Amino acid sequence: MDYRVIKENDLFLLTDKHGNIPKDHPYGPGLYAKDTRFLSQFELKINGKEPILLTSSGGDNYMASMKLTNPHIEENGEVELWRESVELERKRFIFDGVCYEEIIAKSYAPKPIHFNVSLHLDADFIDMFLIRGFQSGNTGERQATEVSDAKLVFHYNGADGLARATHISWNEQPTTITENSVAYGVELNHGESKHLVFAVAPGWNHEEPHVKEHGEALSGLLAQYENWNRSNPIVTSDRKDVVRLFERGLADLNVLQTDIGRGPMPVAGLPWFAVPFGRDSLIASLQALPFKPHLAKATLKTMAVYQGTKVDPWRDEQPGKIMHELRQGELAKTNQVPFTPYYGTVDATPLFLILLVEYVKTTGDLALLTELEGTVEGALMWIDEYGDLDGDGFVEYHQESSKGIANQGWKDSADSIVHRTGDFAETPIALAEVQGYVYQAKKGLSELFTETGKEEKAVQLNQEAETLKGKFEQAFWMPEQQFYAVALDKEKKQVGTLTTNPGHVLMSEMLQADRALHVSDAFVTEAFFSGYGIRTMAEGEAAYNPMSYHDGSIWPHDNSMILLGMSKLGHQAQAGVVIEGLLKAAGDFEYDRLPELFCGYNDQQPVVPYPVACSPQAWAAGTSLVFIQSMLGLTTNVLKKEVIVRPALIAEMNELHVRNIPVGKGLLEVKVTRQQNDFKVEILSNTTGLEIDIMN
Incomplete structure (x- = not known):
């Protein structure tokens, strides 16, 4: 740096x-x-x-x-x-x-x-x-x-x-x-x-x-810092690199908090993105949710305030859509740039719903669900009416604003969605991960609506999610590659380049089980895994470039979304490989801080930094928190009185002790110790009022 x-x-x-x-x-x-x-x-x-x-x-x-x-x-x-x-x-x-x-x-x-x-x-x-x-x-x-x-x-x-x-x-x-x-x-x-x-x-x-x-x-x-630290979870382990990275992640999330009227929420990153971002702020809040749920609440309330209300091509705005980026400078205020806010993001709307579902399941805060009921209805309407541009059941994006963003998923550089021939895909484009987000959002809301007595809406959303699941398998699976396409282009042709985008769908639990395992296994092969983490694009693809922004570089947050899915699905061996790689990378950066991204060269040489990466950056900071959640195998649903711990420690870690985990209205303290062929779990403190289900 x-x-x-x-x-x-x-x-x-x-x-x-x-x-x-x-x-x-x-x-x-x-x-x-x-x-x-x-x-x-x-x-x-x-x-x-x-x-x-x-x-x-x-x-x-x-x-x-x-x-x-x-x-x-x-x-x-x-x-x-x-x-x-x-x-x-x-x-x-x-x-x-x-x-x-x-x-x-x-x-x-x-x-x-x-x-x-x-x-x-x-x-x-x-x-x-x-x-x-x-x-x-x-x-x-x-x-x-x-x-x-x-x-x-x-x-x-x-x-x-x-x-x-x-x-x-x-x-x-x-x-x-x-x-x-x-x-x-x-x-x-x-x-x-x-x-x-x-x-x-x-x-x-x-x-x-x-x-x-x-x-x-x-x-x-x-x-202020003492107050933040007082509420922090405390991690101890014989793997000191894990502890250092976790503490660095918490510290970076603290400095990246900004309050624009609805409470402190994470902004995207320093130096150039110290503003609320739909996708970035939502994902960082999701990563931090098991340990700092107040960030999620503030992010959700802020995004709700700026939800789209009208059709405005200049801002890529539509009713019900969650914003992409909010700027307050002179050019924005004089309407010379469309960022007050700008809405050119296809994934922030379903991610908003996912974060809300997971926040309520973690905290039991049904009051926020009630408060944001109109926002939820608007977001679902956007997904079904405006997000599905051609009525085929998939959510697509297409840039309308002359000063907007062409590619509107998280890989938003102009060259990021590319066919195996090297030709750029043309919009409207349906991204793999976005369909997974929509599925997860609808399944999650269906659960919440069942718990709150809205049976008819719950059944409808569940049916829509299952329909999407079937359509996705048919349209995105590539039998020859034993992998999923990154996207469908405007002709509904598969964009077949092997990328990390389908890895996010692991988190959504939408993939057919045997195929999900193929995806997880692919990410720890030499083509994807550099030794420092999973590349955004597999080596050998026509557009692969380890120095690029999105076509072969390594993004810690991208890896963390995949880790969340691997952990959910019990693919712990693959998750362990990825965690070890990122820990190795962090050791090569100042203050053990994972940056926004770094180059995708293999680990036969020191990590190669990306020259203009943000550092600190919120969803890179949140990645270290995902490591702890993944190794604990922690899943929570306070509404169903379910708290599950399914541990899997990484290699050479014999002990993981986590204090002050907020669940519902209480705190949890968990200690995991490696046994000969298993893990011993001790619940050392539990003020949640819930029983902890330990699964080995």
Whole structure:
């Protein structure tokens, strides 16, 4: 990871490892809020020179720190500063909409020294879409910069009529202030330190930001993290890599929480997708559900608020459809991009229903089901009426928006759905996994409606699901390959390239049993399995490319969806192989953090990173939580008073102990120990009021 990023709620800071935002850097570092860059330059210098980096750390997510020192500085033959005379430490965090930066300058020179510390600053207020190079557009204008002894304020009037500002204040009067810099003359004896604190806050419509005292803000942030950690499940094991990855996943999900009005929910990822995404937020919440069910509730309520209400081709919106992506920048607010929100996703709607079903089964929260009854009806209507574009019983997608997304499943790059000939499939396209999601959603809702006395609707949904199951086997199974097609194209021809998409259908339990086993077995062959995880496309296919975004790379979340299915179906040997591969990959990344994706080369070499992968990323973080659920074999249905533990520990793991598993209104503590040919399960604590069914 060549950058450092910290985030709190909807504000995040992206810098290089020095802690700087270099001016005009092509990657686009900056301080961002609501899809706008509020700092485009933030560079620390000593006597006008860039310090030398000693170490840089961002593993805590909520705080980053850098240690630097001065280069040798000489002017006209006179030494101004001997090299390594001054240690410069930068510490930063974000709390309550303000970014705080502490700079500590400490002298190690043997005699008193004098030097200059300066910050060079600017704000361009550029929209996220422009930074990423995806769009062009009409924008507003920079206004005069406000300079005073107490602060520096950059002003901007947006084309959307919104005034934006970046407020920069400090704890001590600078020696000099200009429109783009603040500087301090510092005198120190050996061992003495100078502490400087800066606060940077985005502002809107001339409102003054509320900046707290540095220590008070830090205490508030730490209290938030303590509260999150207090409710965390605790995993211990003799496989320390499993524990490290689980704890990393929880920490990353914490920093990726954002509340836009319905509670903290996971946004997609940093740095470019720190916004609610239908598919990403729903899947991350599903992964986290056995351990952090409140994320699912907030995600469901947020998605319900933005459910489609009308036919709007510009936004690919239709009544009942769950959104894809919500943006709040200048281009979105002026309707230059269709992201307020954009609805170009074929899978978010059934995934919404799946998450709701699983949330209710895990928590027993029927009140939320009642609250979202209208949303459920709308989603089912969309699936049957708008999702099925040609009335053949399958849900398809087709782009309407001129600035929308062509491929509208999770593999949404333009080259991701391709025939074995190398020709791209043409829309409308029916994806394999989407049919599985629809089946799972309808079967799950049928169960819930049976429990709540809606028998007629329950029977109808069950029948529709079974009909879809039969049609899917007939249309998608490829006898010669003993595998399922990734999709059907506009001519209803199979798109026969071997990909991971059918693996998601394992989770839906829609596949014929013997064929499901063929799919699981295929994923641990050399064609699919790299040694680090399952490739999105099998090696040997016409479009296979290990460096691609979707055609041979490895996505941890993709693997996790397959793992959920393998675990459900009892394919634990195959699941164990996949988990081991991803654990091996995680060890090659900074902080044992699985990124959004990495390249699909085999494990005869170190993991090859994908150059612009998000990290941290929500559904990559959630993958480690799926490992624990899979190894416990944990399934829950509070409404039926069913809690099942069917353990299968991975190789060289002899013990797995999990505390604070939320089930219904109580908590569960489970310990699994490897025996000679079996696993011993101990329920060490159970406040759920439910009996635990142990299956070996």
